[in-house]
Amino acid sequence: xxxxxxxxxxxxxxxxxxxxxxxxxxxxxxxxxxxxxxxxxxxxxxxxxxxxxxxxxxxxxxxxxxxxxxxxxxxxxxxxxxxxxxxxxxxxxxxxxxxxxxxxxxxxxxxxxxxxxxxxxxxxxxxxxxxxxxxxxxxxxxxxxxxxxxxxxxxxxxxxxxxxxxxxxxxxxxxxxxxxxxxxxxxxxxxxxxxxxxxx
Amino acid sequence: xxxxxxxxxxxxxxxxxxxxxxxxxxxxxxxxxxxxxxxxxxxxxxxxxxxxxxxxxxxxxxxxxxxxxxxxxxxxxxxxxxxxxxxxxxxxxxxxxxxxxxxxxxxxxxxxxxxxxxxxxxxxxxxxxxxxxxxxxxxxxxxxxxxxxxxxxxxxxxxxxxxxxxxxxxxxxxxxxxxxxxxxxxxxxxxxxxxxxxxxxxxxxxxxxxxxxxxxxxxxxxxxxxxxxxxxxxxxxxxxxxxxxx
Numbered sequence: 283x284x285x286x287x288x289x290x291x292x293x294x295x296x297x298x299x300x301x302x303x304x305x306x307x308x309x310x311x312x313x314x315x316x317x318x319x320x321x322x323x324x325x326x327x328x329x330x331x332x333x334x335x336x337x338x339x340x341x342x343x344x345x346x347x348x349x350x351x352x353x354x355x356x357x358x359x360x361x362x363x364x365x366x367x368x369x370x371x372x373x374x375x376x377x378x379x380x381x382x383x384x385x386x387x388x389x390x391x392x393x394x395x396x397x398x399x400x401x402x403x404x405x406x407x408x409x410x411x412x413x414x415x416x417x418x419x420x421x422x423x424x425x426x427x428x429x430x431x432x433x434x435x436x437x438x439x440x441x442x443x444x445x446x447x448x449x450x451x452x453x454x455x456x457x458x459x460x461x462x463x464x465x466x467x468x469x470x471x472x473x474x475x476x477x478x479x480x481x482x
Numbered sequence: 483x484x485x486x487x488x489x490x491x492x493x494x495x496x497x498x499x500x501x502x503x504x505x506x507x508x509x510x511x512x513x514x515x516x517x518x519x520x521x522x523x524x525x526x527x528x529x530x531x532x533x534x535x536x537x538x539x540x541x542x543x544x545x546x547x548x549x550x551x552x553x554x555x556x557x558x559x560x561x562x563x564x565x566x567x568x569x570x571x572x573x574x575x576x577x578x579x580x581x582x583x584x585x586x587x588x589x590x591x592x593x594x595x596x597x598x599x600x601x602x603x604x605x606x607x608x609x610x611x612x613x614x615x616x617x618x619x620x621x622x623x624x625x626x627x628x629x630x631x632x633x634x635x636x637x638x639x640x641x642x643x644x645x646x647x648x649x650x651x652x653x654x655x656x657x658x659x660x661x662x663x664x665x666x667x668x669x670x671x672x673x674x675x676x677x678x679x680x681x682x683x684x685x686x687x688x689x690x691x692x693x694x695x696x697x698x699x700x701x702x703x704x705x706x707x708x709x710x711x712x713x714x715x716x717x718x719x720x721x722x723x724x725x726x727x728x
Contacts, residue, residue, distance in 0.1 A: 299569040303544045333594065397673050399596040399643060402697065403518055403727045423727040425549055427571070427596045466549045466571060468513075 288312040288479065289324035291347065291364075298330050301361070304465035308476055316345045325356055326479055331363030335387065335430070336375025338363055352382050357481040358457050362428060365452065365459030374430050383437045383454040387430040396445045399429040404442050404462075406470075412439040412453045414460075416477045422470045424450065424462035431461065483508060483702060484525045485554070488538060491525070492703050499525070502706045505538050509545050512705065515712040517548065518727055521574065521646070521700060523601075524554025536565060543569025551599055557585070559592050566593060574599035574646065577615050580626060580633075583640060590641025595673070600642040604630040604663065605650045611663055614650055630663075635670050645671055646700065648678040656682025656704065664694035676700050684715055688722045 288305065290298055292314045305312045312328070313320065321327055329351065331338050342348045351358070360368045367379045371386035379386075390398045403423045408415055418440075431448035434441045440451035442461070451474075452459040458478060464471030483490045484499070490508050491499040502508065505522070512520055522542070539552055552565050553574035562573045573593075579585050579600060589598045603614040611630035616622040634645055647667050649660035659680045668675055674697040677690045681701035690699050704710040716726045 299540070299567060300543055300571070303569060304547065306544065307547065397697075399594075401596055401643065401674055429596075463549075466547065468547050472547060 286325035287323065288326045288328065289321050290314045290328045290330060291321060291351070292316055292330075300463075301328065301330050301465045304472065304475060308472065308479070310479060316347065318346065318350050321347070321350060322354070326481075327351075327354060327356060327358045328478075329358060329360045329364035329367065331361065331365075331367060333363065334375055335363060335366060335372035335377040335379065338367060339377050339379060342367070342380075348380060352380055355456060357478060359478045360457070360459040361465075362461060362463060365449075365461055366430060366432065368452075368454070368457055368459055369432060372430055382457050383435075383452065383459075385432055385435050385437070387432050389430050390444065391446070399427060400431070400444045401427045404444065406440045406442060406450050407447075408440050409434070409438050412451070412458075413481050414451060414453060414458050414474060414477050415439060417473050418470060424460075424464070424467040424470050426450075426462045428461060483520065484523050485538075486525055490706075492706055506541055506545055508706075509542050509550075512712065513546055513548055515705075516716055516727070517705075517712055518698070519548060520546065520550040522550065522552050522554075523574075524552075536568060539565060539568040539570055553599070553601055557582075559588050562589055562593065562597075566597060572597050572599050572644070574601045576601035576603065579637070580613065580615050580628070583636065586637055586640035586642055590643070595641050595643030598642055599644040599646055600637040601646045601648065602630060602633060602637070603648045603650055604667075606660065606663055611666070617648075617650065631666065631670055634667055638671070638673055642673060644674045644676065646676040646678055649680060652680030653678070655680065658682060658686040659690040659694070659699065661689060661693040664690060664696055668695055674698065681710075684710060684718050687715060688719060688724060691719070691724045692722075 290312050366387040368382045369379050369385050370381045373388045406422050408420050437452040437454040438449040439453050441447045442450040450461050464474045490502045492502050549571040551572035551574050552570045556575050557578040565573050603617045604611045605614050613626045613628040613630050613633050615626050652660045659677045664677050676698045677696040678700040681704050687699050719726045
């Protein structure tokens with residue numbers, strides 16, 4: 283079954299070409315929009331994000347999407363910075379975020395032999411079952427690029443280790459998140475996107 | 483993959499290039515074989531003072547479900563923006579950054595360090611390692627008299643998120659990576675370090691991971707020729723206790 287209407291939230295700044303291409307490979311059309319009506323009417327909403335948390339929040343506030351997004355009832359997937367924005371705050375630029383999931387993103391502590399940003403393939407550890415993780419297994423590799431991370435919490439459904447464990451995938455009510463880039467995580471990423479789009 | 487005029491080419495010691503195949507066809511092949519990342523270098527771009535023909539980047543982005551990096555004649559934030567908007571994860575700068583090191587700062591401030599790779603072509607001399615410039619063109623290729631160690635340190639300070647070190651004397655001759663040089667660079671490199679130049683056998687990959695603690699190893703000719711199959715390489719690295727995505 284094809285999702286009715288997938289909307290990728292854009293407020294400028296974020297690079298969404300590769301995400302759209304990933305959806306096209308799943309034969310799913312998507313609309314890129316910052317329009318509240320379109321986003322509210324979507325069957326599935328994806329919140330991508332590349333860049334700094336404070337800038338991204340400023341752009342969401344500018345289009346008043348900071349008010350809209352927490353009220354959405356359909357499945358919402360935050361990717362990378364988009365996942366971090368679902369939380370209360372980020373240390374990056376001391377940003378207040380959307381406040382949907384309790385907690386705040388913090389910078390990886392400096393440690394030699396662990397360069398920041400955490401960039402590259404790393405393994406997932408499944409913490410609890412979720413529709414988002416169907417068909418994925420412990421030890422599956424995903425592609426990460428980030429300097430800030432969320433400590434594992436009640437929302438965490440999969441974690442990854444980078445000197446310290448952090449949340450790789452989260453679920454909180456109808457809000458889902460992936461810290462890695464599913465659009466660049468080969469078959470594992472494609473499966474996660476497919477799982478998300480199958481959620482009703 | 484070295485790209486010239488829309489095709490993938492390969493030379494020995496950066497010279498005498500021959501056509502290996504089409505960009506999309508090779509991108510798909512390496513994706514299917516399990517490559518973790520692909521790098522596309524337009525080797526003709528920088529010496530001729532022009533940018534790359536970028537129409538293929540979007541097609542590559544549609545095809546690939548793994549990250550890829552584009553290099554070649556990137557001289558401005560605007561050029562980099564166009565490439566990243568086409569779907570590349572990273573851009574890599576080399577010769578233009580040697581001329582204008584501020585370019586690294588500008589790219590890193592605009593896109594974040596994670597997008598900015600600095601490629602370094604380095605030659606080994608009696609008294610140390612020196613950076614080479616315009617290596618894509620035999621007529622213009624030159625020694626910069628810059629110390630490779632100093633340049634790697636400066637590039638990081640300016641915001642490089644990754645260093646690809648191409649050891650010139652090893653490149654294309656398949657006698658193994660320059661472990662001694664890579665180990666020296668690793669000492670001063672706090673961002674991901676990618677070894678390039680010299681891969682000729684599976685054991686060379688194991689040696690560079692174990693001997694120089696690099697984060698990744700890059701190769702082209704042994705994969706183009708089929709001498710090393712990526713699935714076999716990764717399986718054997720895994721058996722040697724090296725962490726790889728299988």
